[in-house]
Amino acid sequence: MSAIELGAANFESTITANEIVLVDFWASWCGPCRNFAPIYEAAAEQHTDIVFGSINTEQEQQLAAAARVSSIPTLMAFKQGKLVFSQPGALPAEALEQVIAAVRELDLSAVDDQA
Numbered sequence: 001m002s003a004i005e006l007g008a009a010n011f012e013s014t015i016t017a018n019e020i021v022l023v024d025f026w027a028s029w030c031g032p033c034r035n036f037a038p039i040y041e042a043a044a045e046q047h048t049d050i051v052f053g054s055i056n057t058e059q060e061q062q063l064a065a066a067a068r069v070s071s072i073p074t075l076m077a078f079k080q081g082k083l084v085f086s087q088p089g090a091l092p093a094e095a096l097e098q099v100i101a102a103v104r105e106l107d108l109s110a111v112d113d114q115a
Contacts, residue, residue, distance in 0.1 A: 027057045030072050039092070
């Protein structure tokens, strides 16, 4: 499945209704964003059990501000509705795969116990 468009109307419901959600904050004028897009889409096609969302920061400025996105592209990962990863910059395919593997393996009950 390819990445879905996220916005203010469906962001929170998508994050809370799915086990793992990756979110790419991007803009059409951003060169690194355009370079990262095919890598992100390929991962979305490969990992069909994960929701891959994209947020156009030009159209969703308030949402990007609320998420404290200060540089694009920014990749965020949510597991069970909780933000577990956030990093600006375009990732190479191998690094994106490492993030996906780490999010899959993350035991949130162990994280919650330490909080």
